[in-house]
Amino acid sequence: MLNILENLKYTKSHEWIKFNGNVARVGISDHAQHELTDIVFVELPTIGKVANAGQTITVVESVKVAADIYSPVSGKVTAINTQLESNPGLINSDPYGEGWIFELETNDSGTDLLSANDYRSLIS
Amino acid sequence: MNKTFLYDEHVSLNAKMVDFAGFLMPVSYDSIINEHLNVRNHSGIFDVSHMGEIFVSGKDAEKFLQYVVVNNVNKLSDGKIIYTPICYENGGVVDDILIYKKMNCDYMIVANASNVEKVYNWLKTTSKNFEVNILNKSSEFSMVAIQGPKTPALMEKAGFNILDLKYYTFKNSVFNDFPILISRTGYTGEHGFEIILPNEGVKSLWNHFFKAGIEFNLKPIGLGARDTLRLEVCFSLYGHELTESINPIEADIGWTVDLTKSDFIGKKNLLNPVTRKLVGFEMVDKSIPRGGYQVFADNKNVGFVTSGSFLPYINKNMGLAIVNNEYTSVNSKIQIEIRQKMYNAVVVKKPFYSPFNKR
Numbered sequence: 473m474l475n476i477l478e479n480l481k482y483t484k485s486h487e488w489i490k491f492n493g494n495v496a497r498v499g500i501s502d503h504a505q506h507e508l509t510d511i512v513f514v515e516l517p518t519i520g521k522v523a524n525a526g527q528t529i530t531v532v533e534s535v536k537v538a539a540d541i542y543s544p545v546s547g548k549v550t551a552i553n554t555q556l557e558s559n560p561g562l563i564n565s566d567p568y569g570e571g572w573i574f575e576l577e578t579n580d581s582g583t584d585l586l587s588a589n590d591y592r593s594l595i596s
Numbered sequence: 597m598n599k600t601f602l603y604d605e606h607v608s609l610n611a612k613m614v615d616f617a618g619f620l621m622p623v624s625y626d627s628i629i630n631e632h633l634n635v636r637n638h639s640g641i642f643d644v645s646h647m648g649e650i651f652v653s654g655k656d657a658e659k660f661l662q663y664v665v666v667n668n669v670n671k672l673s674d675g676k677i678i679y680t681p682i683c684y685e686n687g688g689v690v691d692d693i694l695i696y697k698k699m700n701c702d703y704m705i706v707a708n709a710s711n712v713e714k715v716y717n718w719l720k721t722t723s724k725n726f727e728v729n730i731l732n733k734s735s736e737f738s739m740v741a742i743q744g745p746k747t748p749a750l751m752e753k754a755g756f757n758i759l760d761l762k763y764y765t766f767k768n769s770v771f772n773d774f775p776i777l778i779s780r781t782g783y784t785g786e787h788g789f790e791i792i793l794p795n796e797g798v799k800s801l802w803n804h805f806f807k808a809g810i811e812f813n814l815k816p817i818g819l820g821a822r823d824t825l826r827l828e829v830c831f832s833l834y835g836h837e838l839t840e841s842i843n844p845i846e847a848d849i850g851w852t853v854d855l856t857k858s859d860f861i862g863k864k865n866l867l868n869p870v871t872r873k874l875v876g877f878e879m880v881d882k883s884i885p886r887g888g889y890q891v892f893a894d895n896k897n898v899g900f901v902t903s904g905s906f907l908p909y910i911n912k913n914m915g916l917a918i919v920n921n922e923y924t925s926v927n928s929k930i931q932i933e934i935r936q937k938m939y940n941a942v943v944v945k946k947p948f949y950s951p952f953n954k955r
Contacts, residue, residue, distance in 0.1 A: 509612070509624055509627055509628055509820070510627045510628050510629045512629075512884070512906040513882070513883070513884050513906065513913075515883075531935065533884050533906075534628075535628045535629065535820060535824060535905060535906055535908075536623070536628070536820055538884070538886070538935075564627075
């Protein structure tokens with residue numbers, strides 16, 4: 473069974489989000505990286521970009537396909553994981569840790585975010 | 597959905613399965629990149645049982661094939677294989693196939709999985725005035741391919757005498773009382789073989805190779821790596837570089853078309869000069885080109901990408917594209933439109949990679 477961290481929230485489109493005050497960190501789930509297989513390119517968003525909940529914020533490319541990443545909440549991009557420029561495979565090897573993609577400054581606690589249990593049911 | 601006779605083996609190896617040409621096939625077992633590198637560095641085994649086998653025999657077999665394909669079938673002697681497109685009158689491609697000459701008046705065609713019915717029907721229609729028998733035996737046969745520099749040693753260890761088998765030739769052999777056909781052919785550019793045998797024998801053959809392959813680092817390889825491997829050496833894939841609207845000359849495989857043949861389907865149109873051609877290109881800006889993306893140059897749309905990917909062995913983002921004649925020379929600067937933005941690329945020589953060891 474693929475990994476689902478209990479302390480994170482998830483979206484139906486397989487992103488995870490971790491809130492820390494008014495900063496939220498976002499990545500994609502273990503299930504998502506497993507479906508995509510080898511990630512070879514990440515088009516990181518620019519810092520300062522305005523993100524709208526449910527809209528495409530960036531793109532992650534595997535060997536086979538380009539996949540849109542949707543922002544789980546509305547806010548402004550304040551940090552991006554530049555490690556992914558030279559090592560996009562971090563998303564595969566450590567999707568919840570070193571494979572994080574971007575951070576948002578946000579007051580939006582999110583609508584339609586799934587708990588770990590709900591996400592588990594979704595992908596079963 | 598069809599399954600090959602190796603379906604259970606793929607599932608037990610934890611393969612990710614996808615629908616390909618109506619067959620449930622493994623796209624990868626481990627990772628596309630690892631599988632690709634394993635073929636270039638060691639050896640890999642592929643289930644290609646979804647491909648079709650059509651037999652053409654009878655008094656007019658050679659005459660008919662000479663008429664219905666674009667390459668010169670007269671060149672074939674017993675035990676030899678030829679690669680050729682089959683074209684419509686307008687030069688567009690029905691499929692690209694291999695023809696094996698078993699003996700006079702007795703040939704076997706191997707066709708792409710997605711085109712087997714189409715090829716069979718086309719051969720039936722176009723052979724009306726020839727004394728030939730056309731039999732589609734695809735459902736009786738399975739096929740595996742083994743490719744990579746360690747393959748010859750692996751084949752010998754597995755008990756198959758292939759050291760004298762030249763490129764694009766085949767021999768008959770036996771495995772567990774099953775008649776098998778071993779050809780020195782493949783879709784990766786590496787030294788390798790393809791083996792065709794009755795369905796009932798393929799499972800034990802697959803496992804036999806795994807046993808023999810341990811010391812050669814043999815791994816199972818899925819369709820994902822099959823695609824990146826063929827693209828790295830610039831082999832055409834039907835539906836991408838060859839289609840019903842892209843002819844073999846445009847696809848830059850004019851060497852497969854013998855225009856000196858007296859008559860064959862498509863000859864008239866293939867004699868016309870082409871206005872566009874298939875080129876290889878390398879991304880200059882960091883992004884991944886994919887089939888269908890448009891190609892621009894001098895602010896005009898000048899063509900389209902037929903295939904593109906990150907290529908694991910040479911570690912670059914590259915692709916193939918049909919572009920107008922003006923932009924086909926090596927070093928031509930082009931742009932690829934990716935998600936509504938332009939990214940710079942440059943036309944380069946084909947193939948992108950040529951394996952050191954003889955194929």
